[in-house]
Amino acid sequence: MKLYGKDKLTERLAEFAESGRFPHAILFSGDKGTGKSVMAKYTAKLFLCEKKGGIPCDMCAACHKAEKNIHPDLIDVLSEMPREKYAVTELRKLLAEGIIKPNDGDVKVYVFREAETMNDTCQNALLKFIEEPSDFNRFVFTADSVGAILPTILSRVVTIPMPPCGEKECRAALIDSGIPQSKADELVAGFGANIGKCLDAYGNETEMQVVEIVKAISQGLAEKNEFKTAAAFARLSNRDLQQKALPLLLKVFRDGMVYTAGLDSFDSPCREQAVMLARSVPLKRLDLGAREIQTFIERQSLNPNVQLACAVYASRLCELIL
Numbered sequence: 001m002k003l004y005g006k007d008k009l010t011e012r013l014a015e016f017a018e019s020g021r022f023p024h025a026i027l028f029s030g031d032k033g034t035g036k037s038v039m040a041k042y043t044a045k046l047f048l049c050e051k052k053g054g055i056p057c058d059m060c061a062a063c064h065k066a067e068k069n070i071h072p073d074l075i076d077v078l079s080e081m082p083r084e085k086y087a088v089t090e091l092r093k094l095l096a097e098g099i100i101k102p103n104d105g106d107v108k109v110y111v112f113r114e115a116e117t118m119n120d121t122c123q124n125a126l127l128k129f130i131e132e133p134s135d136f137n138r139f140v141f142t143a144d145s146v147g148a149i150l151p152t153i154l155s156r157v158v159t160i161p162m163p164p165c166g167e168k169e170c171r172a173a174l175i176d177s178g179i180p181q182s183k184a185d186e187l188v189a190g191f192g193a194n195i196g197k198c199l200d201a202y203g204n205e206t207e208m209q210v211v212e213i214v215k216a217i218s219q220g221l222a223e224k225n226e227f228k229t230a231a232a233f234a235r236l237s238n239r240d241l242q243q244k245a246l247p248l249l250l251k252v253f254r255d256g257m258v259y260t261a262g263l264d265s266f267d268s269p270c271r272e273q274a275v276m277l278a279r280s281v282p283l284k285r286l287d288l289g290a291r292e293i294q295t296f297i298e299r300q301s302l303n304p305n306v307q308l309a310c311a312v313y314a315s316r317l318c319e320l321i322l
């Protein structure tokens with residue numbers, strides 16, 4: 001099982017396993033796209049693997065079944081719920097089966113993805129289950145943030161924050177998943193070293209298109225080129241594109257202002273263009289531009305004609321910036 005940028009994490013799990021102190025409940029916490037589900041699968045395999053080493057062998061029948069999500073003792077709880085949302089009645093029913101012995105091996109692994117989406121009633125039902133688990137039950141949780149998880153649950157699990165992934169590992173992961181190198185470079189430059197976010201963006205044509213157009217608008221403004229700016233705005237040919245592009249453009253302006261203030265922190269994927277804007281447009285004008293974009297966003301639903309609105313936006317911004 002190939003993992004990217006998770007060496008420290010797998011070493012820690014191997015130490016747990018080899019020392020015989022493997023916690024019976026582990027929670028992986030971290031942003032979307034940081035590989036929590038992959039780590040949950042890895043840990044489940046570690047529990048189920050017939051070789052019982054520090055890493056899953058990926059050769060035995062248990063590893064194969066876990067990989068294909070057909071292991072009878074690997075329970076992905078969320079996918080058993082109606083419409084993939086935690087519901088207390090179904091959850092109680094499923095947890096009641098926790099007393100039944102494993103089918104294949106010596107443990108049963110319950111995976112609770114997106115644990116932060118469980119309401120308190122569900123979490124309390126779960127609490128009873130993990131407080132007094134049968135000897136053979138193991139639990140793996142994933143959560144974007146632990147803020148919504150009851151302290152009583154947190155006190156019974158070992159929480160492991162997802163480590164940041166390096167750009168090199170992220171690029172390697174994208175290329176290994178079949179994305180051409182030049183596109184992988186573009187994605188990492190645009191969306192940062194977050195494998196999940198990059199893959200999502202690659203699979204989402206509109207999102208890529210919006211980023212490209214916003215980059216072109218920002219570049220046009222930074223180069224003080226009215227024609228280029230207007231031409232880029234004109235590519236926002238429908239309301240959906242426009243609704244996605246304007247907030248992103250606002251982020252680029254704000255990133256530019258933050259950069260001018262001497263900080264190297266970017267909220268938008270158009271880092272390069274934000275720096276260009278910051279270098280060519282005075283802070284006061286960037287601020288005026290940002291306010292104007294905010295007004296566009298607030299009023300965009302009132303515009304009956306998308307194309308006309310784009311022409312107006314382009315000319316208003318050029319007036320303020322150039």
Ligand SMILES: [Zn+2]
Pocket residue numbers: 048049050051056057058059060061062063064
């Ligand atoms: Zn194995």
